[in-house]
Amino acid sequence: MRTLRTLLLFFPLLLLAIVSCGKRNDGLPALQRVALLANTHPDSAMALLDSLRDSIFLQPRSVRMYYDLLTVKARDKAYIRHTSDSLIRSVLRYYERQNDKKHLPETYYYAGRVYSDLGDAPQALNYFIRASETADGKDYDLLSRIYSQIGTLYLYQDVYDKALPVFRKCYQYNLLEGDSAGMVYAIRNIGRTYRTLDQVDSALHYYPKFRSILV
Template sequence: MGIMSCFSRKQIVALSFAALAIAVIAIAAISVCCSHHTYPRELVVADSLCETNPDSAEALLHRMPDSVLAAKPDRMYYDLLRIKASNNLYEPQKDSTIFRIVDFFERYGDKERLCQAYYYQGKYYVQHNDAPQALKCFQEALDMSDDNTPLAFKSKIYSQSGTIFLDQNLFDEALAMYRRSFQCDSILGDTVNMAHGLRDMAQIYRHLEKNDSCGILLNQAYTLSKGSDNIFLKRTIVLSLVSSYLAEDKVNEAYRLYSNNLMEVEEMIQSPTYASAVMIYDKLGKSDSVYKYCNKIMSVGTPSAKQLALENLIDYYSVKGDLGKVRLLLKKYKDMSDTVRVMNTSETVMQMHSLYNYNLRERENTRLKFEAKEKSFMFVLVAMALGLLCALMFYQRERGKKNYMRIKFMHEHLEQLYKSSCRQYKVSLDLKEKEIAGLMKK
């Protein structure tokens, strides 16, 4: 006999109703959890403009009436879009609003908005030079993503992660991230971001001293950039190609690319462009051009570029025989060398510190995940054991009840038989007594 055979029909009906009620409550809870808040149309339109036209998105958000932001989810979405538009305008996050947004959407359960919030929280940590926390946020954004997450958004996460790994000199990890970003862009047919991706991967190969692979990728990126209206992207790729040619001592190729594309460049890339010009003209023996670009570097260059410029200016004035100028430049060169050394030392220490923290947190995360799995396994075992014990106790209780009822029924039946026998015996005895009395008379 099974356990169900121990239940009465009434008990089975009651259990069935209880199970049905639990199922209805569970379905209702799931429906409530999975239902999505409908955001105002104005916010949705602003979101669609953030990628293609962030200026218009920011203007639209500034004009957003308060009546649109009556509900808290709408206010949080609005704050997220403000950060998104600013990010696409290359503006840093002004405060820690993103933490409040992440906390809200974690509790509210909007998966799509939470995924975006994790990404911009990672950007906040990048801005504050906290590589381990930035990587953690980007990974959480990837974990939240699914088949409905736009590939362009996934590409951005992979690319940002790759840049962080590159800054920490983790070249294999950086290359893997850049490749995934490039795959997303290839599926989308986004030639601009594909060119970015090829340039970034070429940068890794340069660090790994694989010049052939670096050159192939840069030429592919240059070919893609020719069909784009993004002149700045084209110039950055050409600049990388020039550096690659100089590393291989292909001066004529470097000069051809430089003279055709980099005579006028944006302020952001003036320092490396002028440094490349100095090296090209120095190899070509054009001292006047070297002098010209060295002076430009002294106005706009980075400390490392200025160090290169001072080296060449010292050589230039030495040939001219201007010893006073040479002494002055030597002093500047010493001061600049000290500055560069301090910067390099600080950067190395920061990289080592970030890498140590990253490895430390990875080990801690691995340990915590293992402990969590262990605890989950033990919890499941204990729950199963308790459930089995409860079922066994319930079964024994019901079985005991049934045995008690059977014994009680037998006792009552025997008592009735005893009483019936007593009555029959008394009747029989009375008959016998009457029969004896009749015989005695006779």
């Protein structure tokens, strides 16, 4: 009986410790699972997010904001077109007020993706540039994606002279990351940009690299 009373006495303290650990690690362990799934299995990530929808409102605001960021990320990774900026704007406001250096770069990146889908190229470019300025220099995956998006925006706006060095940066980060698929797309974009600049010889220079990656 004494053992039972002791357990009942310490259970709230144990629960508090678990919750506190969760706060230091972006909340629910399930959200960490979502973060991993979003990159490779976005449909599974969205299903898990949906299963957490009702319980997430009981969590601290920091957890709810991370949930919203992951929602935007999973939808983007699943190629679901963004039709509103309301969710990403609230996430942006929160992380900017917190000066959260961990989550701000990715938040800026997905703000750029949202505004790209909404057809607001200047706003999208602004957020991609902010993402590049705040990203960890060793986060090669994020940096390659940022520069790919910046280059694509320049390309669609016919600003080819600016697109070229950006795509080269993208390629370098793909190389550092060891992302062969990313390198293929970066080389394709570099070649396409050279072609639009009527620099066919320079474009042909990159095609052997393209073939060597595919082999």
